[in-house]
Amino acid sequence: MPIFETLSSDKQIVVLDIGAAYTKFGFSGEFSPRTIIKSEVRCKTTKQFRRVWNYKSAEDLYDLLVDFMHSIFFKYALVSPKDRAVIIVESLLCPTLFRETLAKVLFSHYEIAMLLTLPSHLVSLSSLAVETAMVVDVGYKEAVVIPVCHGLPIIQAWQALPIAAEAVHDNLRSLLSSKNTGVQNLSEAVLEDIKIRCCFVTEKSRAEQLALVKPGIIPCPEVKFPVGGTDSVIVTGKVRERAFEVLYEEDNDHLCLSTMILDAILQTDIDLRQKLADNLLMIGGTTMTPGFKARLKEELEKQLKCNRYSKLNIKSFAFHDLPCKENYAAWLGGAIYGATELLNMKAVTKEMYFKENRLPDWINLRDNVRTL
Numbered sequence: 001m002p003i004f005e006t007l008s009s010d011k012q013i014v015v016l017d018i019g020a021a022y023t024k025f026g027f028s029g030e031f032s033p034r035t036i037i038k039s040e041v042r043c044k045t046t047k048q049f050r051r052v053w054n055y056k057s058a059e060d061l062y063d064l065l066v067d068f069m070h071s072i073f074f075k076y077a078l079v080s081p082k083d084r085a086v087i088i089v090e091s092l093l094c095p096t097l098f099r100e101t102l103a104k105v106l107f108s109h110y111e112i113a114m115l116l117t118l119p120s121h122l123v124s125l126s127s128l129a130v131e132t133a134m135v136v137d138v139g140y141k142e143a144v145v146i147p148v149c150h151g152l153p154i155i156q157a158w159q160a161l162p163i164a165a166e167a168v169h170d171n172l173r174s175l176l177s178s179k180n181t182g183v184q185n186l187s188e189a190v191l192e193d194i195k196i197r198c199c200f201v202t203e204k205s206r207a208e209q210l211a212l213v214k215p216g217i218i219p220c221p222e223v224k225f226p227v228g229g230t231d232s233v234i235v236t237g238k239v240r241e242r243a244f245e246v247l248y249e250e251d252n253d254h255l256c257l258s259t260m261i262l263d264a265i266l267q268t269d270i271d272l273r274q275k276l277a278d279n280l281l282m283i284g285g286t287t288m289t290p291g292f293k294a295r296l297k298e299e300l301e302k303q304l305k306c307n308r309y310s311k312l313n314i315k316s317f318a319f320h321d322l323p324c325k326e327n328y329a330a331w332l333g334g335a336i337y338g339a340t341e342l343l344n345m346k347a348v349t350k351e352m353y354f355k356e357n358r359l360p361d362w363i364n365l366r367d368n369v370r371t372l
Contacts, residue, residue: 013338014077017089017120017331018102020053021140021165022285024331025072028087028338033328035076041067053141058097065105073110081110085343088117089334091137092153092362093144093160099359107353114347116338117359121146122153123333124283127323132272133279134261137330138247138286140165143257145264147276155362157267159260163247165286168195171246175239190227194235195243198223201291202241204298207248210238244289248299254308258299262309278318285327293319 013028018039026033039052041064052068055061073081086106090099099117106112121135121144131151137144145159169191176186176194202210209217219237226232250256255263261280265273282293300317303309324332337343348359360367 011084012079013085013087013343014073014079014081015087015089015331015334015338016072017328017334018052019139020051022327023052023068023072024328025076026331026335028335028343030335031332032324033331036328037072037076039068041071053098058101061098061101062105065102066109069105069110081106081112083111083113085114085116085338085347086112087334087338087343088115089120089123089330090117091144092119092121092146092155093158096361096363099361103348103353103359104357107350112350114343114349115353115359116343116347118334118337119153120283120330120333122148122151123337124281124329126333126336127329128281128320130279130320132275133281133320134264134276135281135283136257136261136287137284138164138257138282139284140286143247143260143284143286145260147264147268147272149268149272149276154268157264159264161255161257161260163257164284165192165195167246168244168286172199172239172243175242176233176235186227186233194225194233198225198235199240199243199289201244201247201289201295203291204248204295204302206241207245210242211245244292244295247286248295256299258296258303261300262303262312265312265314266309273312274314277314278316279320280317281320281322281329283322283326283329287326 015026015028017024021039022036023039024033024036026035038049040049041052042048043050044067050064052061052064055064069081073079088099088102103115106115121137124135125131125133125148132149134145134147137146141164142160142162143164147154147157169188172191172195173186206217209215210219215238220240222237223235223240224232225235247257250259265276268276286292297317297319304312304314322329353359362368
């Protein structure tokens with residue numbers, strides 16, 4: 001038996017959540033991921049790190065995923081992928097090219113036994129034992145809102161905007177450049193470190209005051225953040241409090257994070273609207289920012305006063321408190337589902353995959369037409 005094989009006779013089910021910035025890996029039935037790594041691989045030619053999602057073509061994506069999955073199985077998991085079951089937790093808006101290429105890599109290159117794909121917004125509710133909730137996923141590239149009603153995602157009500165961690169990083173870079181020199185050359189990792197260690201979501205009243213040329217309030221203390229061991233960047237109190245404002249500022253179409261949630265509620269049945277408002281579930285690493293939920297509730301209550309949402313007739317908003325960190329809530333749902341009999345009923349086996357060379361997809365009529 002290889003040294004990387006487990007001692008158990010039954011092979012453990014691998015659970016993966018490949019995000020735009022970070023990938024969560026672990027086994028089914030566990031309460032937290034074994035490891036959380038960046039979704040990137042070192043290019044063999046340039047020796048530079050490349051994000052898995054920044055692919056140029058289908059062939060380029062295939063090569064990136066082969067190297068990425070190799071590091072997961074043989075560096076972090078220390079298990080053989082051959083004849084093993086794998087669960088992939090993915091967004092319902094995941095590009096078809098990515099999911100099909102990932103399946104091709106797992107079945108053709110690593111010869112796994114079966115693959116089960118689970119929608120992240122739905123499985124996130126499994127740790128709460130609720131069937132109806134408004135799931136708001138704010139990750140790295142975009143914020144996606146999908147209501148789940150009685151255990152079914154309402155696809156026609158989905159909302160998505162490119163306001164997430166990447167937008168916060170861009171806003172932080174522009175705010176820092178007004179007080180520091182050379183900030184435009186700061187790497188994404190340094191900006192993320194500054195964001196996590198120094199910045200927070202402030203109250204709406206303070207944000208409006210800080211947006212003025214001469215604020216009528218005193219900002220929080222500034223921070224001298226070390227960069228590269230010898231240099232430093234001055235992070236003023238105004239920058240610390242305004243870094244996340246890009247999530248709440250309306251664009252030219254009057255859209256922002258709060259309007260996304262209310263627009264999604266508008267697309268659902270009138271009898272479910274208050275229940276969805278009372279069951280807001282925040283997932284994704286960006287939602288872990290201090291003050292995020294409190295500010296979002298302020299913004300939602302403000303938007304309700306507009307004529308645009310007067311017909312909603314919502315009286316209150318309430319947020320769920322997850323039993324885990326928000327950044328791996330979807331992974332935990334996949335681990336819970338993997339411990340049930342769903343894998344044997346819904347998984348795509350190796351024989352089934354090579355028969356059609358594709359995965360079942362909700363957007364494909366071949367997989368959704370009901371037979372009478």
